[in-house]
Amino acid sequence: MLTEGHDLVVVGSANADLVIGVRRRPAAGETVLGSDLATYPGGKGGNQAVAAARLGARTALLARVGDDAHGRLLLDTQRAAGVDTRPVLVGGAPTGVALITVDPSGDNSIVVSPGANARLTSADIEAAAPLLAAARVVSLQLEIPLETVAAAVRAVGPDTRVVLNPSPPAPLPPDVLAACDPLVVNEHEARSLLDGDPAEAGDDPAAWAAALLGRGSRSVVITLGPAGALAADRRGQTRVPGVPVEAVDTTGAGDAFTGALAWRLGTGDDLATAVRYAVRVGAAAVTRPGAQQSYPTAAEVAALPD
Template sequence: MHGCDLLVVGSANADLVTAVERRPAAGETVLGSDLAVHPGGKGANQAVAAARLGARAALLARVGDDAHGRLLLDSLRDAGVDTGPVLTGGTPTGVALITVDPSGDNSIVVSPGANARLTPADVRAAREVLASAAVVSLQLEIPLETVAEVVRTVGPGTRVVLNPSPPADLPAHVLAACDPLVVNEHEARFLLGGPPDAGPEPGATPGPGPYEEWARALLGRGPRSVVVTLGAAGALVCGPGGTSLVPSPAVRAVDTTGAGDAFTGALAWRLGVGDGLEAAVRFAVRVGAAAVTRTGAQASFPTAEEVDRL
């Protein structure tokens, strides 16, 4: 019996969000809306998304002993996340600077703060927590050596889900542990040797086309399975048995901030309670679709009842 369905090891940030008519070009200044401060960070987002759906979720992260850290801890606890593994103090809480355009697309700059101080030693100290989890979910807003230490530390019965965001070259033993590796089109291109900012034209709805080739190529790099998220088109699932496209319900996107985290948190939770990969992805695409219909990151994450209604 696992102590929790899902342990997320990752970042916790305060999201500083402003809406703009268009994102600025190099050297350009544009005016934005009043600044809003929300709890965020890919790790905290995934944990909150899963807990709000009903998961027994915990978070291993670092925050500062400051107002942003207290905001994050309050949000995590309100959602039902076990914050026992969260470490506090030593440096300011991480901050994400987010601009959102009228289509709901966003651009994000992250100042890591305390996230950069989550160390391999912290992981080793949390060995019992790691061993008790059915699934461990990881991202790359914490040091890569810390991610690698998690992979070395988890028990043989624990499944590893990794979203390599922001993208970085991954050690072979980390790739080999991923089941699945969850990427969007930019992360997929980076891992396959292309520029991370290439991809479909803005506003375009991607289809399975080249993404099937990308998914199979990524699978050949070592992960046990691959999921490529395709925004409004859903997600592509790729494993040893082949590939399949899971469509997303049509919704009006208001703000895509945190939608990928909602998807990954939901996916990891459903794997932790025994769903197969395609069934977990079918649930997760509905969670991601629900999340884009509201503003903010954690504030937009749906409950299980809201997902059912969608």
């Protein structure tokens, strides 16, 4: 297994997104006609890896895909972005697929078949332990089994920083939560992790961040869409405003944000500085359609207005 140090190792999902445009989403038992099928590379892990690599990070992806056309598409896309795909495991199940219908307003309905993502195991993580221990940052999501995420947390080196986006949200074991530096959540994910407790999950992102810190996370970042983000650690909180852009498509923008944030933390940025950069990356990503194909280069981020 690889042992050289990477700026960022992303451990997570890689999906093929199968997208059909519809005039309206079907009701139960109903058939509607749609547009031609479009296939795009996706998955939160794959998205984060592409976003970071396109910015210039030395990035590796640890994931599992099927030995099929969708798996080959995902691997080719990662390599084209500059991601080290040697850790990607092939086989065991078909590549994960997201079936997406999108109506004219942009609202969508999504059904995910995890496929090979669900077969990324703790044993796979243990085999890759030298890779994780040598990384500056390891970034995780919850589109792979939670026990696999926990194994990755245990495998990181003493100087490796862990970034976790708990999406889709699920209760986190104490040792996983304690490793998060930061825990990256949007409003929905924050409320879910706080169990809807009115005392903690009101309408104040600052209160959400304080509550999540109180539950054990080392630091917290709450993404706020066009309004920017909130960064919080034991020393205090910093509100980072959004960047004014003309949004075209928000698909995958959160993954672009997290990939950029993880990379900048690995370069030595403090949390607030890394969040400011990540907000700019997320803003650039929404100005173009799609997920991975919308992710900016470092030069494109620098060209955004202040």
